Amino acid sequence: MAIRYFIPPNSSYFYECKKCLIPFANLDDITSAEFTRRGIKSYQFSKVVNIKFGKIFDTNIRSKHYLIQNAYCSGCLTKVGWRYEFTFNDEEQHKEDMTIINKAYVIHHVDPNCKE
Numbered sequence: 001m002a003i004r005y006f007i008p009p010n011s012s013y014f015y016e017c018k019k020c021l022i023p024f025a026n027l028d029d030i031t032s033a034e035f036t037r038r039g040i041k042s043y044q045f046s047k048v049v050n051i052k053f054g055k056i057f058d059t060n061i062r063s064k065h066y067l068i069q070n071a072y073c074s075g076c077l078t079k080v081g082w083r084y085e086f087t088f089n090d091e092e093q094h095k096e097d098m099t100i101i102n103k104a105y106v107i108h109h110v111d112p113n114c115k116e
C-alpha cells in the first residue's frame with residue numbers, strides 16, 4: 001500500500017526523511033542549520049509536515065525550562081527530533097513551535113527542474 005503524505009508547496013528544494021524519503025520541510029522553513037544539543041547537530045524549522053509528535057514532557061535545555069515533544073517521521077515512525085512546545089522564559093518565546101530535526105535523519109532533495 002502506498003504511503004500518503006503531504007508535499008510542501010513550492011517544494012523545489014526540501015528536506016526529507018533519509019529512511020523513507022517523505023518530505024519534512026522546505027528550505028524557506030529552516031530557521032537554523034547549525035543547532036547543536038549534546039553534540040548532536042540538527043536543523044531548526046519553523047514549519048514541518050509529515051511529522052507526528054509524542055507526549056509533552058518537561059526538560060531543561062542549557063539550564064532553561066521547557067515543555068517539549070518528541071518528533072517522529074509519520075512514514076517510518078523513526079524518532080527524528082523534537083519540538084519546543086512551551087517555554088517558561090519570556091526571552092525564549094521565539095522558540096515555541098520550532099521543530100529540531102537531527103541531521104543524521106534527513107537528506108536534501110533537489111528537484112532537477114528547479115532553476116535556482
Ligand SMILES: [Zn+2]
Nearest residue numbers: 017020073076
Ligand atoms: Zn521516515
